[in-house]
Amino acid sequence: MIKVESLSHAFYVGKKNNRQEVPVLRDINLQIQEGEIVSIVGRSGSGKSTLLNLMSGYIKPTQGDLYINEERVTEFKESKWADFRSEHLGFIFQSFQLIPSMTAYQNIELPLVMKGISEYERKRRVDKLLERVGLSDFREHYPSELSGGQQQRVSVARALIVNPPIILADEPTGSLDQETEKELLDFIQKLNKEEKITFVIITHDEEVAQIADRTIRLEDGRLVSDREEAAK
Numbered sequence: 001m002i003k004v005e006s007l008s009h010a011f012y013v014g015k016k017n018n019r020q021e022v023p024v025l026r027d028i029n030l031q032i033q034e035g036e037i038v039s040i041v042g043r044s045g046s047g048k049s050t051l052l053n054l055m056s057g058y059i060k061p062t063q064g065d066l067y068i069n070e071e072r073v074t075e076f077k078e079s080k081w082a083d084f085r086s087e088h089l090g091f092i093f094q095s096f097q098l099i100p101s102m103t104a105y106q107n108i109e110l111p112l113v114m115k116g117i118s119e120y121e122r123k124r125r126v127d128k129l130l131e132r133v134g135l136s137d138f139r140e141h142y143p144s145e146l147s148g149g150q151q152q153r154v155s156v157a158r159a160l161i162v163n164p165p166i167i168l169a170d171e172p173t174g175s176l177d178q179e180t181e182k183e184l185l186d187f188i189q190k191l192n193k194e195e196k197i198t199f200v201i202i203t204h205d206e207e208v209a210q211i212a213d214r215t216i217r218l219e220d221g222r223l224v225s226d227r228e229e230a231a232k
């Protein structure tokens with residue numbers, strides 16, 4: 001489902017005549033199967049976000065190949081990536097990244113508006129998801145009028161609205177208290193079991209690693225371990 005082959009990435013920093021190469025990922029090989037929950041761990045600066053950004057097409061690798069659902073996405077142009085993302089990938093972030101001037105309803109609806117889905121169908125799908133994440137009574141609330149846990153639920157609903165087979169999450173529990181974190185992790189497990197959604201989750205959090213089938217550890221841009229977790 002996701003295959004990373006000999007992937008390396010370097011950033012270039014500094015002015016034209018003094019450009020320096022900063023290698024960030026080195027020769028990464030991994031495969032993620034449909035229906036897995038995989039956590040990516042490692043110290044700050046080890047390359048976790050860069051790896052997720054490569055899997056999302058926001059940056060292009062300096063070397064190597066990337067396949068998602070059997071498609072070689074490495075050479076996709078930005079417009080093709082945008083279409084591909086809207087079909088195959090959902091995103092959850094630590095900071096939620098909701099649009100402050102839009103209500104919960106409008107934030108969840110946005111990916112469907114961008115895809116040109118009819119208003120009738122949008123309403124049907126958003127109403128269903130609002131109910132699913134327990135926010136039907138908060139549909140007209142703006143992000144600033146919601147708790148952290150509620151905002152994260154809106155962002156999960158927004159990720160789910162296009163029925164993506166894969167969700168990429170960058171520190172999704174980082175801004176949540178323990179109780180809300182547990183709720184989110186239970187919901188991720190439920191989505192994984194019931195809908196076979198694949199999750200790739202960057203985390204510093206032991207609790208998240210515990211719901212994962214596998215943990216991939218990066219150190220200094222290298223993949224140093226890829227380990228199955230004990231049965232959940």
Ligand SMILES: Nc1ncnc2c1ncn2[C@@H]1O[C@H](COP(=O)(O)OP(=O)(O)OP(=O)(O)O)[C@@H](O)[C@H]1O
Binds near residue numbers: 013044045
């Ligand atoms: N746009 C960029 N230009 C130059 N260097 C970058 C850029 N983005 C990231 N880096 C460098 O790449 C390295 C890896 O960064 P990355 O954000 O992938 O790490 P991380 O493991 O996600 O860290 P954290 O846990 O702190 O989020 C760091 O040394 C960082 O400074």
